[in-house]
Amino acid sequence: MRAPFSHNTLLVAVAIGVIIVSTGTLSLVSYHYTVGRAYLVETSLVQSIINLVAQKIERIEQAIIDNDRILVEMADVNEPSQWPAIRDEIKASDLNVDEVYFARPRQPFPPIYPTYSNEIRNLWGAYRNSFNLKDIDLNRLALNQPHHLAKERPDNYFFASYVLKEDRKGQRYLVCFQMNNEKIIALLDRYLRDLQANYYVAVVDFENNGIFNQPISRSSKYYYETRFPSTLYKWILQIVPRYYSEIERDVRNQRRTNLFLIIMSMTLIFSSLAIIYVAGRRERQLRQLKEDFISNVSHELKTPLSLIGMFSEILKTGRVKTQETRMEYYSIIHNEAERMGHLIGNLLDFASLERGKRAKHFEPVNLSQLVSRELEAYHYQIQKEGFQLSTEMPEGMPEIYADPVAISMALFNLLDNSVKYSGDGKQIAVKVVQENGYIDVSVADKGPGIPLEEQQKIFEKFYRGSTAVGRKVRGSGIGLSITKHVAEMHGGAVLVDSKVGKGSTFTLRIPIRKPPGQEDVEAST
Numbered sequence: 001m002r003a004p005f006s007h008n009t010l011l012v013a014v015a016i017g018v019i020i021v022s023t024g025t026l027s028l029v030s031y032h033y034t035v036g037r038a039y040l041v042e043t044s045l046v047q048s049i050i051n052l053v054a055q056k057i058e059r060i061e062q063a064i065i066d067n068d069r070i071l072v073e074m075a076d077v078n079e080p081s082q083w084p085a086i087r088d089e090i091k092a093s094d095l096n097v098d099e100v101y102f103a104r105p106r107q108p109f110p111p112i113y114p115t116y117s118n119e120i121r122n123l124w125g126a127y128r129n130s131f132n133l134k135d136i137d138l139n140r141l142a143l144n145q146p147h148h149l150a151k152e153r154p155d156n157y158f159f160a161s162y163v164l165k166e167d168r169k170g171q172r173y174l175v176c177f178q179m180n181n182e183k184i185i186a187l188l189d190r191y192l193r194d195l196q197a198n199y200y201v202a203v204v205d206f207e208n209n210g211i212f213n214q215p216i217s218r219s220s221k222y223y224y225e226t227r228f229p230s231t232l233y234k235w236i237l238q239i240v241p242r243y244y245s246e247i248e249r250d251v252r253n254q255r256r257t258n259l260f261l262i263i264m265s266m267t268l269i270f271s272s273l274a275i276i277y278v279a280g281r282r283e284r285q286l287r288q289l290k291e292d293f294i295s296n297v298s299h300e301l302k303t304p305l306s307l308i309g310m311f312s313e314i315l316k317t318g319r320v321k322t323q324e325t326r327m328e329y330y331s332i333i334h335n336e337a338e339r340m341g342h343l344i345g346n347l348l349d350f351a352s353l354e355r356g357k358r359a360k361h362f363e364p365v366n367l368s369q370l371v372s373r374e375l376e377a378y379h380y381q382i383q384k385e386g387f388q389l390s391t392e393m394p395e396g397m398p399e400i401y402a403d404p405v406a407i408s409m410a411l412f413n414l415l416d417n418s419v420k421y422s423g424d425g426k427q428i429a430v431k432v433v434q435e436n437g438y439i440d441v442s443v444a445d446k447g448p449g450i451p452l453e454e455q456q457k458i459f460e461k462f463y464r465g466s467t468a469v470g471r472k473v474r475g476s477g478i479g480l481s482i483t484k485h486v487a488e489m490h491g492g493a494v495l496v497d498s499k500v501g502k503g504s505t506f507t508l509r510i511p512i513r514k515p516p517g518q519e520d521v522e523a524s525t
């Protein structure tokens with residue numbers, strides 16, 4: 001009988017264990033994923049900045065290199081007589097050039113052309129101070145390949161593209177294109193402008209002087225800087241995302257939401273498990289109670305049956321001498337048969353209550369009379385067992401509209417309990433009282449009482465209290481649950497007032513009601 005049960009318990013325990021382990025693992029993985037994702041967002045933000053900057057720098061450099069190619073093309077060294085025209089043409093076109101110098105490779109200054117003039121005084125001065133042999137590695141200069149020179153000047157920058165060229169006769173020339181700083185900055189602006197919607201962007205020199213925009217603090221979060229590799233190689237591009245705090249806040253919020261969801265789902269899963277566990281335990285307890293119930297009921301039936309059998313056997317032999325003893329045996333048989341009848345009635349009632357199919361036969365009932373009848377039936381047993389019975393049933397109580405069979409059953413259960421659980425305090429008091437629109441029938445005993453923590457449970461089906469179990473009092477645990485049901489089906493209740501060691505009083509409270517249709521008649525008379 002018990003093997004499949006424990007097998008089931010083991011299965012449930014394993015299932016619960018698996019659920020707990022998998023939930024825990026899943027939550028851990030989700031947590032790591034969430035935290036990892038935040039880190040990923042940060043690294044991908046940094047990576048996207050690096051990519052963006054690399055792309056922009058490449059474009060700017062490419063623009064300068066493309067410009068150089070055109071300049072190299074235009075600077076024809078074959079005809080010195082053409083140099084002024086070439087110079088004018090280059091300066092006039094949109095190639096960022098302020099001045100063009102044609103010079104000997106080993107002697108950049110003074111150039112062969114142009115010669116000094118007041119008009120080019122400033123440019124000439126910058127050229128002289130910046131474009132000299134120590135900055136040009138002639139041995140590494142390839143023919144027709146543009147090179148760049150970037151230098152800081154006290155209050156300005158010197159930028160030049162230069163190229164080694166050869167004429168038809170094999171004569172080499174160094175051509176230097178002195179670039180216009182403003183136009184280079186305009187070029188930066190053209191390529192970096194669109195970045196400024198989402199980033200702070202600046203270009204600075206090695207001393208951190210702002211060339212394009214103000215320098216950015218290097219301690220800013222997500223700050224990134226890189227040098228222009230070949231053309232503007234003395235300059236550094238700085239960048240910081242404008243809205244990183246928003247991005248971080250989003251990531252933080254997302255992390256919080258995810259953690260909240262993880263905790264929520266864990267709580268839900270664990271509470272569901274707790275509910276399953278509690279439900280399972282209740283189920284097991286109920287099963288246990290039912291098993292006890294069957295064995296209790298069998299005992300309940302067996303005792304009166306064996307008494308009936310024994311006394312009828314004695315009577316049958318005709319050996320009972322006196323009429324008095326014979327009558328006593330007859331009443332024992334009668335009482336035991338009645339007890340069995342009540343018990344079977346209780347069982348049938350309980351079964352139909354369980355199925356919710358008990359037929360109700362309501363009629364006007366005088367509760368005092370019903371109680372008296374019930375006591376009469378019980379009188380003999382009460383007296384025989386040495387009980388003192390006191391009753392208080394005032395005349396002229398109003399009738400109630402009730403099911404008399406059900407009420408008798410409820411009364412029997414209360415009386416039977418008071419006899420069963422009285423122990424040595426053999427006093428029973430039955431009272432019928434009218435109060436606040438109710439009729440209360442109370443049955444009080446001086447028995448051991450009921451512990452407070454059991455006082456609600458005793459109305460549950462199959463529940464047997466510690467007194468019943470401890471003192472091995474016969475019973476099936478359904479009497480009070482039937483009584484409660486009977487009271488509730490009449491719109492009333494069963495109340496218990498009990499103190500351990502002092503006794504218990506159970507009160508069946510039924511509302512005073514007229515049969516349907518008669519209330520109005522009463523009210524109008």
Ligand code: ADP
Pocket residue numbers: 413417418421422445447448449450458459463464465466467468469474475476477478479480481504
């Ligand atoms: P049963 O009497 O068959 O056990 P009941 O439903 O009638 O079942 O009662 C439930 C429990 O309530 C009893 O087992 C007993 O512990 C407790 N009980 C009921 N009536 C009394 C009483 N008058 N005095 C003490 N305990 C009582």
